Amino acid sequence: MSDHNEEGRPPNGRSLNVFFDVDNTLIMWNGKLRNHTEHVFQQLKEAGHTIYVWSGVGIRRWDMKRHNLDQYVTDYFIKPLEKHHEKLDALGVPMIPDYVIDDHKTVVDAFGGYHIPDMAKPDDEELLHVLAEIMEMAALPTLGDTEEPGSTVAIG
């Protein structure tokens, strides 16, 4: 299915800020990358979404480089482990995530997104479900988006 124009953006879709956790989300307990990670990063970028990687234990650029994924990642942050919204500012996260992928449910409850199992079977396809859900969400008109043109929307 190809409903993308030449710039690879969804025709009327929104561009989403997608935040991936690292441990047990992308990199599993055995150090291996979860299935389909690069494909999904590639597809998200191509569709005009922005990929951020965050982690409760630090900036994970090196881990992404090691797995050849750094090229798809726009920036890295430290993830708030509690009071998720309140702590974004202090941690230097300049936007509210549109969609998070995390094995910790509290993070997904706070921002919305995908609660991914912390274990992956050899034929794991969780990230393909993530991709499909993001594409679907981006194509939908924003629910509750009732501002009049020109009205100011407070962000943070």
Ligand SMILES: [Mg+2]
């Ligand atoms: Mg994790």
